[in-house]
Amino acid sequence: MNITPTQITQPRLEIRNLIRRFEGKAVVDDVSLSILPGHVTCLLGPSGCGKSTTLRMIAGVDMQDSGQIYVDGQLICDTQFRVPPERRSIGLMFQDFALFPHLSVGDNVAFGLSGTKAEKRKRVTELLERVGLLHFIDDYPHELSGGEQQRVALARALAPRPRVMLMDEPFSGLDNRLRDGIRDETLALLKEEGTSVLLVTHEPEEAMRMADEIALMRGGRIVQKGAPYNIYKSPADKEAVAFFSDINVLQGNVQGALVDTAFGQFLAPGVPDGGAVEIVFRPQHVGIDFDRAGRGPNPTELQGMPARGTVERARFMGSESLVEFRMDHDGAVLKATVPNVFLPKVGTAMWLTVRRDRCFIFPRKG
Numbered sequence: 001m002n003i004t005p006t007q008i009t010q011p012r013l014e015i016r017n018l019i020r021r022f023e024g025k026a027v028v029d030d031v032s033l034s035i036l037p038g039h040v041t042c043l044l045g046p047s048g049c050g051k052s053t054t055l056r057m058i059a060g061v062d063m064q065d066s067g068q069i070y071v072d073g074q075l076i077c078d079t080q081f082r083v084p085p086e087r088r089s090i091g092l093m094f095q096d097f098a099l100f101p102h103l104s105v106g107d108n109v110a111f112g113l114s115g116t117k118a119e120k121r122k123r124v125t126e127l128l129e130r131v132g133l134l135h136f137i138d139d140y141p142h143e144l145s146g147g148e149q150q151r152v153a154l155a156r157a158l159a160p161r162p163r164v165m166l167m168d169e170p171f172s173g174l175d176n177r178l179r180d181g182i183r184d185e186t187l188a189l190l191k192e193e194g195t196s197v198l199l200v201t202h203e204p205e206e207a208m209r210m211a212d213e214i215a216l217m218r219g220g221r222i223v224q225k226g227a228p229y230n231i232y233k234s235p236a237d238k239e240a241v242a243f244f245s246d247i248n249v250l251q252g253n254v255q256g257a258l259v260d261t262a263f264g265q266f267l268a269p270g271v272p273d274g275g276a277v278e279i280v281f282r283p284q285h286v287g288i289d290f291d292r293a294g295r296g297p298n299p300t301e302l303q304g305m306p307a308r309g310t311v312e313r314a315r316f317m318g319s320e321s322l323v324e325f326r327m328d329h330d331g332a333v334l335k336a337t338v339p340n341v342f343l344p345k346v347g348t349a350m351w352l353t354v355r356r357d358r359c360f361i362f363p364r365k366g
């Protein structure tokens with residue numbers, strides 16, 4: 001078969017300007033997204049931001065107030081026209097994946113399949129083999145572990161070859177050790193099948209691990225979209241930084257495109273004089289040094305000026321330690337993460353520096 005450039009670049013799933021209101025309030029507010037064949041997009045956001053509602057509209061179990069949904073360029077739903085859920089070629093996988101308890105593993109996987117008995121058997125065998133569970137084909141779900149049941153649910157969802165797979169926190173019921181392996185396996189299988197995936201999660205690590213693209217959602221809106229690396233390295237605002245890690249914030253005012261802080265001056269190009277800004281950085285970009293008779297390390301171009309604080313709390317976190325400092329200059333608390341075990345005594349005076357190339361400067365909101 002010849003594949004035209006349009007087929008390669010045409011999104012498999014596209015949603016345009018979806019709006020859903022409950023009691024007059026838009027909980028999904030003008031959301032647009034498109035996903036290419038074989039790609040995974042993660043809808044990432046805090047609880048209640050509208051992720052599941054978006055998924056429910058695409059699945060066809062809820063109806064938008066406005067906006068359109070397309071699969072492979074074909075309209076499947078707008079406010080006048082609606083393809084029923086079972087004819088959308090969309091597979092679903094939720095945390096509560098609910099296999100049918102009275103059906104064998106094989107019959108669970110065959111459930112949504114059409115065709116002859118032999119054709120169904122072939123597809124069920126192929127998928128169960130692929131997820132390493134063919135030997136369970138005649139067993140019942142309760143005889144399987146949670147992770148095994150999850151893999152059966154994946155095989156069942158993929159059996160009818162859906163063009164799009166919607167996954168809502170599908171791994172959150174699994175314990176940590178199982179989760180990573182099943183996540184990677186699932187991803188590999190979805191890519192092999194060329195299925196486009198929209199995965200809902202509120203866990204940034206999960207999104208980073210699985211997504212080709214992350215859509216960061218807040219208050220019903222998508223606030224930023226991009227490859228995981230780009231979202232992490234160039235976050236749109238303070239909240240986007242905070243979604244991926246603890247943050248530190250310095251407050252300041254701009255004069256002549258410069259902000260004065262205890263760590264020296266920062267450039268804030270494009271912000272008018274008097275504009276209030278926040279300088280945001282992650283604890284892993286804070287350097288620490290010992291106090292030498294009231295003096296700290298020499299300033300450098302990369303680290304700027306050092307500022308002094310005293311240790312307020314130090315906790316061992318596994319591969320790193322988190323130390324909190326009460327700063328001398330304004331009494332605020334700043335956090336630093338340090339590799340390995342570093343647990344200085346409370347009250348120890350130390351000097352902090354900040355990696356300037358890892359700071360984000362945003363106009364203060366509100």
Ligand SMILES: Nc1ncnc2c1ncn2[C@@H]1O[C@H](COP(=O)(O)OP(=O)(O)OP(=O)(O)O)[C@@H](O)[C@H]1O
Pocket residue numbers: 022023027045046047048049050051052053054202
């Ligand atoms: N049927 C409904 N009637 C009224 N309000 C609803 C309904 N469904 C969802 N909501 C509200 O819409 C908002 C978004 O809910 P949604 O379940 O989409 O959020 P979410 O981002 O998936 O959250 P979570 O991560 O906790 O599942 C919430 O404030 C929720 O209370």
